[in-house]
Amino acid sequence: MPARFPFIPLLKTETETSKSQPGCQLLVQKPGDRSIWALGASYILKHRPYHSGCEIEIQNAEFARKRLGERQDMPSIPKTELHWRDGDRYFVIERRIEGESLDNALPRLTQQDLARIGHQVGQYLLNFKTITQSRTARLDGRVVNDWRLFKPLPDSSSGDYLICATDSDLASNLALSIARRLDKPNLDAFMAKMPSGLPFTFSHSDVHEGNIMVKDGNFVGLIDWELAGFYPSWWEYINSSPLLSEHFPAQIRNHDALEWFRVYHAIRDQTKEEGALRLSEYLQGRAWSSA
Template sequence: MPARFPDTTFEQQEAEPHIEYDTSLTDQFVEKTGEEYPWAIATDYVLKSRRYVYDMEAEIENINFVAEHTSLPLPKIVASWEQGTRFLAIEERLEGESLDKALPNLARGDVKRIGEQVGEYLRQLKNNTSPLMEMLDGRPVVDRRLFKPLPDSYWRGYSGCATDAELRLNLSLAIDDNVDLNTMHRFMAKMPSALPFTFSHSDVHEENVMVKDGNFVGLLNWGLAGFYPSWWEFVNSCELLSDYFPAELGDENALEWFTIYYAIRERPMEPKTIAMLKEYLNRGPNVTGLAKTKSPAEI
């Protein structure tokens, strides 16, 4: 299933050039598995190679933090280094396969159990809070599904967040040209409280969830993790699993609010967006119009 809120900034980005490894040097490079150029080394390790970017370092820091504060099964980083313009890391390979590959062979009960297991671990993450919305090293959070990069010509930029008011102000920057000022203020005022900011993986989808024998065995790709709004992990997690998360993680009001926010940001002129926003603003407080989790495309 596609991400609930796709990162549309990738559509404008230049793809990373393809890199060919000289496999004649070793017979251990046996599998190329994705756009970040991870390679399986024999059966126990994975080599990741990417142009040097911040989130490769952040992933290592985040994994160490999560290992210290939760019992979540994690890929252990064996070694990491810079080589020219690239950053490389070797990590232990988790057993099993990604949920998207395993899904055809899983029963509905298996998916429910996996969702519950993932949710329990995410609940452990949520016990770690911060007065600021930030990465572990103090940088602003990097998930562009929350803060879509603004045009280079824009005269304002995102700033740090310590309060709901500051988060509303930041989020409004990406939509203030899409609706009139009064409508924007009314809509932003209905944003559910984001406090306390909680540590979130921020990329829980089928390709990052590892399973074996119908059970959850670990989460991959921790480069986006950081302290986000308390509702962000639930809102941003894949639909397939989020219905089975524990009640402490669920927030249907936040999901509906962000679904409408995303539509305003990405498709402001579509009739569905206009009708959805109008109905939402005319409705009484704290009443959700979503009977269950839906993707923006379904609304």
């Protein structure tokens, strides 16, 4: 199960004909000609087409490590050992976090295990709640790029959105993708109910079972920091794994924002009829209880 509001495709794992060479095994093949390989037991090799700014994942992980410190009790953040550009390709070698991804471990875990791991992940994310800034942006100043939040307009050639500095900016950006599906009175009524996203908070923004590492029934680290940046304060909770987020500390949970974004997601990404139904129920005060 991916994040609650997945952007498809997220990743594709090699399961049928896994490629390997001595000491090197393909772990994941991602869309866009990107792949992740295991180099022995201690290192990971990532390679992808090069584009300006693709180094941001390293910057994000280093930023998170520095802000959280190198405490022994703190779950691991992948440490980059080497990265380079070779023509039109970009390569990264990083230390491998011990354990396995939660999606691989799920068949062996109990509900008690999931509750414990969910609490541990939530406590970990709680550390980021104090890292805030005045606008939504990546660390290099570019617009945040999680399309589960800011989905490009169908007729947009670039899909870019403005960097948000206020709740009004955030609402205006989010309204762009649904404006053509609603009349103005309903659009205004719905956007007026958007929970405040302030303060904009540092977020991993991809907390799903494939990126949560576990060992012996405990959370040991998060991988894949490419989408991290400063997002609305409620984004990390509503975009996290639904298997775990119900076990997050109360300081992270925001049910009003989750309910609002469920309706927003239905209006934006489901049929126009389904979106209209969810909006009508929401504006009439009827909660949508489905996950």
